[in-house]
Amino acid sequence: MIAIVDYGMGNLRSVQKALQYVGAQAEIVSQIEDVKKATHIVLPGVGAFGDAMKNLHAAGLVDPIVQAIEQGRPFLGICLGLQLMFSESEEMGTHLGLDVLPGHVRKFPEGERVPQIGWNQVSVQKETPLLDGVPDGSYFYFVHSFYVDAKEQKDVVGLTDYGIDYVSVAGRGCAYGVQFHPEKSQDAGLKLLKNFSQF
Amino acid sequence: MLAKRIIPCLDVKNGRNVRGVKFSADVDAGDPIELAQRYDAEGADELVFYDITASAEKRDIVGELVRRVSEVVFIPFTVGGGVRTFEDIRTIIEGGAEKASINSAAVHTPELITQGAESFGSQAIVASIDAIRRVDEKQPDVLHWEVVINGGRTDTGKGALEWAEELVDRGAGELVLNSIDADGTKDGYDIELNRMVSELVDVPIVASGGAGGPEDMYEVLSKGQASAALAASIFHYEHYSIPEVKAYLAERDIVVRPKVSIGL
Numbered sequence: 515m516i517a518i519v520d521y522g523m524g525n526l527r528s529v530q531k532a533l534q535y536v537g538a539q540a541e542i543v544s545q546i547e548d549v550k551k552a553t554h555i556v557l558p559g560v561g562a563f564g565d566a567m568k569n570l571h572a573a574g575l576v577d578p579i580v581q582a583i584e585q586g587r588p589f590l591g592i593c594l595g596l597q598l599m600f601s602e603s604e605e606m607g608t609h610l611g612l613d614v615l616p617g618h619v620r621k622f623p624e625g626e627r628v629p630q631i632g633w634n635q636v637s638v639q640k641e642t643p644l645l646d647g648v649p650d651g652s653y654f655y656f657v658h659s660f661y662v663d664a665k666e667q668k669d670v671v672g673l674t675d676y677g678i679d680y681v682s683v684a685g686r687g688c689a690y691g692v693q694f695h696p697e698k699s700q701d702a703g704l705k706l707l708k709n710f711s712q713f
Numbered sequence: 714m715l716a717k718r719i720i721p722c723l724d725v726k727n728g729r730n731v732r733g734v735k736f737s738a739d740v741d742a743g744d745p746i747e748l749a750q751r752y753d754a755e756g757a758d759e760l761v762f763y764d765i766t767a768s769a770e771k772r773d774i775v776g777e778l779v780r781r782v783s784e785v786v787f788i789p790f791t792v793g794g795g796v797r798t799f800e801d802i803r804t805i806i807e808g809g810a811e812k813a814s815i816n817s818a819a820v821h822t823p824e825l826i827t828q829g830a831e832s833f834g835s836q837a838i839v840a841s842i843d844a845i846r847r848v849d850e851k852q853p854d855v856l857h858w859e860v861v862i863n864g865g866r867t868d869t870g871k872g873a874l875e876w877a878e879e880l881v882d883r884g885a886g887e888l889v890l891n892s893i894d895a896d897g898t899k900d901g902y903d904i905e906l907n908r909m910v911s912e913l914v915d916v917p918i919v920a921s922g923g924a925g926g927p928e929d930m931y932e933v934l935s936k937g938q939a940s941a942a943l944a945a946s947i948f949h950y951e952h953y954s955i956p957e958v959k960a961y962l963a964e965r966d967i968v969v970r971p972k973v974s975i976g977l
Contacts, residue, residue, distance in 0.1 A: 527780075629886060634714065655789055697787060
């Protein structure tokens, strides 16, 4: 069973419906025990980084999530969920993240409209089973004001151009994060979710 | 690069699509879900459901529509039309829509924008502005638009440019600019309105009202600097299809998302 973690950061119904559409069993959960027994974990989320970490700590979910990743259980962070995987964020002060991948979350430089809202392309940097059957250069739906600046090149799976080339897909082992919303990205997003559900 | 978005708008009343649609046998033109799936399959980048239900059960009807759409349509969609309270916004977002669009209620209760943005994030709150061109007698050469509400029937005395800035300050993550002058004319979007607001605020602008064909979309996405073009009639009556519009734009170097089918 795929556990979609509910920690008070945005609506999770779309993620659940998309996973169910591709044939996966997916439940929205908020209890420590449910995260501990899940085969796969999805961490979605929109909103502020600091609030998200505060909510995860308050719910006692930080350790179970980090442990699941360390045990090699498939993990997918979506949007804010990707950013939370990194060391720290500069969104409204400095906030520590889950720190499973080294790097920083930064605000887009001046020059483009922020937030970025809409469809943009992902240029694949490294072959992974997550993107199996998804053509290089596919468009995905993005909504965000901050981006991850990964410290290690080996964690970079996909890049997107929005004034700068930034990391839109990161991954190490079975732990992945995507800056876009696969649940709102039509065929390309559904294919990615299906791949993940079959890990 | 970020693609410009093409957004069909569906008018829905009591859960049924009401704008005259002449689709052929394979689609129940009155069923918004079937129509939405069709636009999705054709490569629409986003959908807007404009709900004009005027009954006490409105919120339940809208909630049901949103839940049904979110089970079969996997592109972003917005719900607008008579969104008046925080509970209305909650029904739309928690049902699975990406955004709630607020129009007249923002004029009466601007705090609604802030409250919605604080609870669901700015990206979930679209402010829609109905604007009409006016001549300011003191400055007849300066372009001026007034904000109107109730479908253009009520003046507000607010200037559209100032109102756009205020809505963004209050937390709106996107603005829809609906030109009342152009609406229904098929003579093209109000290019100047879109350009001036685009230069004034940082959030994406969705142009609405006046689309007669792909050339109008080209104008507003290039000269008008809009991020997205919304249209209803030209798609519903099959004057143009979404792939035709996107092909026209791509030939003129506008970045659009091509429709790609990936086997699941």
